Amino acid sequence: MWGREAVTERQKGWDLFRRVAREQRQYAPHIAGLLALSLVASPLALLTPLAMKIAVDSFLGSQPLPPPFSLLVSDAASSSSVALWIAVGIAIGVALLTQVQSYVGTVLRTYTSQKIALGLRARIFPHVQRLSLSFHDERGTSDTIYRILYDTTVVPAVLIDGIIPLVTAVVTLAAMGWIVVTLSPPLAAIALVIAPVLFLISRPFGRRLREQWHALKEFESSALKVLQEVLTSLRVVKAFGREEAEKDRLMDVATRGMKSQVEIVSTKAKFDVMVGLITAAGTATVLFKGMLLVKGGDLTLGELLMVVAYLAYLYGPISTIVGQIANLQSSLASAERALELLDTMSEVTERPNARPIARAAGSIQFRDVAFSYDGERPVLQQVSFSASAGARVGVVGPTGAGKTTLVNMMTRLYDPTAGEVRLDDVDLRDYKLADLRAQFSIVIQEPVLFSRTIEENIAYAKPGATREQIIDAARLAHAHEFIMGLPDGYRTLVGERGMRLSGGERQRVSLARAFLKDAPILILDEPTSSVDMKTEALIMEALTRLMRGRTTFIIAHRTSTLRDCDIVLVIEAGRARTVAKPESDRDFEALALGGFRAEEARAVS
DSSP, rough: HHHHHHHHHHHHHHHHHHHHHHHHHGGHHHHHHHHHHHHHHHHHHHHHHHHHHHHIIIIIOOOOOOOTTTGGGGSSHHHHHHHHHHHHHHHHHHHHHHHHHHHHHHHHHHHHHHHHHHHHHHHHHHHHHSSOHHHHHHSSSSSHHHHIIIIIIHHHHHHHIHHHHHHHHHHHHHHHHHHHHHHHHHHHHHEEEEEEEHHHHHHHHHHHHHHHHHHHHHHHHHHHHHHHHHHHHHHEEEEEEHHHHHHHHHHHHHHHHHHHHHHHHHHHHHHHHHHHHHHHHHHHHHHHHHHHHHHHHOOHHHHHHHHHHHHHHHHHHHHHHHHHHHHHHHHHHHHHHHHHHHOOOSSSOOOOOOBBBEEEEEEEEEEEEEEESSSSSEEEEEEEEOTTOEEEEEEEOOTTTTTTHHHHHHSSSOOOOOOEEEEETGGGGOOOOOHHHTTTEEEEOOOOOOOOBBBHHHHSSSOOOHHHHHHHHHHHHTTTHHHTTTGGGGOBOOOOOGSSOOHHHHHHHHHHHHHHHHHHHOOOOTTTSSSSSHHHHHHHHHHHHHHHEEEEEOOSSSGGGTTTTTTEEEETEEEEEOOOOOSSHHHHHHHHHHHHOHHHHHHOO
């Protein structure tokens, strides 16, 4: 069983490598440039010990200069002084070229990494926005934010810090191995015997590190979730005096993340210690055998020093190849998480031959619609009704009955699990998504404003709208007066979620956005439930104008918003029924508050 699991894990790792390579193929020229620069390091490394050999054997000793440097001298007398200058020249030249190679490589590496991460974010973020609300309801936003902001930055390391160093290390290892074999086959055999040992110990460490990195990222994502929840709900936290409790909650998650980080460092340190001990044992064995060869006259002291110097370069690539297997686990874990998000399929998709729609007439039909968030507990069951173009439909019922879910299906934020919703007698799923959603304007109880200016928030409904159009929309929504009273007028920044404005002001900006969009269907989700009576009167006057000539669905608990409805749709326990428009205030109150039949309300009274 263990063997099969190990094979599966290795196959999964290779599949992930190939997937990352495919994702980054458009950056192949950048990666090829980095690979070329990395490969330059190999010949530079080969030249470094040569300076030492020339200095020891040809300047301090009596050995002739190796070719082609021997061609630079005509007699043995000048050979010694020339050898010193050659050794110094090689050392300085190699150092200079190494620094240039390092500088260019660092800049290109940073540029390529950032481009890859930016490109991946540019693909993931729009994809996440297209995912259905059920995905975000289940997953939450913190983990998604972490994957987009942080996991994507590590993905480039799979190739740039993984494959490129591995290829460079293999080339360097082959070159160094050939040189050591040329100088002394017995020492080369001793030096290279440690390679398979290092590869064997790397496998269990790699698997363990991958699991630990996954756990750490989950803890970091959880910590981000706590921070987001607390900082976006500070009013509630302060009101209930829960600052210390929330601090303890964050510290609990952060402490577990810290322990996970320590475990990762401990595992890597153990691995590094084992690699260091094994390579030290190899070096000591080579040195011991080499001294015997020098004493026996089979090797010069300069050649031994050269072999020992090359040995450091030989073990460097071996350690790199083995170490990358462990170091790559963080990048692989992040790549897995980022690509998993990219691979998530939306439950709401556009059909291949979806039809466009310019402006709908506005008739809506529900035909035996059922919906469930989890596939088990039904939220709506067998909902059927019809609203003609231009009709006003009041939607009432107790909290949690499914009113908001019902209107959300009109814009395909969710698709029904059974039945169909039709616009102008066409199934919504047959329309292009962007065209369909352009037919709706939505005004909700808690209006959503962005951290931009008032002008930008109104224009959000219609990119490219002129200033005159924006001001006209604000006038219709009774927002122009209070906007002009602000120090910066329409260029006033509303703050995060519009918190620099009052509730009524935010609602009127939201209404202006709906006026500017000028869609044929209007959805009002309790738009006046959180404002005072004076503001409600202004909003209701604006809403009356906005509803003219539009099919309107009004979710409301206040009787004042239901009086002019043509149809009253009562939602109870996930089922819907239409009732005649109530005649008395008592009947209005009964419908708005509980969804009871008017006759039942009178009977109870």
